[in-house]
Amino acid sequence: MKVDPQFLTSLHLGGEFDAQRCMNCGTCTALCPLGVEILPRKLFHYAMLGNREAVLGQEEAIFSCLLCKLCESNCPGGVHIAENVRSLRTYLNREVHGLAEA
Numbered sequence: 001m002k003v004d005p006q007f008l009t010s011l012h013l014g015g016e017f018d019a020q021r022c023m024n025c026g027t028c029t030a031l032c033p034l035g036v037e038i039l040p041r042k043l044f045h046y047a048m049l050g051n052r053e054a055v056l057g058q059e060e061a062i063f064s065c066l067l068c069k070l071c072e073s074n075c076p077g078g079v080h081i082a083e084n085v086r087s088l089r090t091y092l093n094r095e096v097h098g099l100a101e102a
């Protein structure tokens, strides 16, 4: 794993990114109707670690999120999960695909 110390800062450019409030309880992943293991707990964990490559490798999962907030409304940490996913999409669109906005 290669750590990118600027990655987390870059995510904030796409909006609020408050994954640091995550308590790693796994409720979100258990409730997510998509049943994708990486969403959203592991994904945020990779982001917090600055593991840019691991996050970029999950583009399909990031764009598959329904933004339904089922996870968010049951998150004991009060993490703004849908907004964080939007920030990841914005990052991907901007930094990887050269697009202006998500």
Ligand code: SF4
Residues within 6 Å of the ligand: 021, 022, 023, 024, 025, 026, 027, 028, 029, 040, 041, 071, 074, 075, 076, 077, 078, 079, 081
């Ligand atoms: S439900 Fe909230 S606190 Fe629990 S793992 Fe998911 S984001 Fe973290």
Ligand code: SF4
Residues within 6 Å of the ligand: 028, 031, 032, 033, 034, 039, 040, 064, 065, 066, 067, 068, 069, 070, 071, 072, 081, 082
């Ligand atoms: S907002 Fe996304 S990650 Fe959360 S439950 Fe809905 S589809 Fe899953």
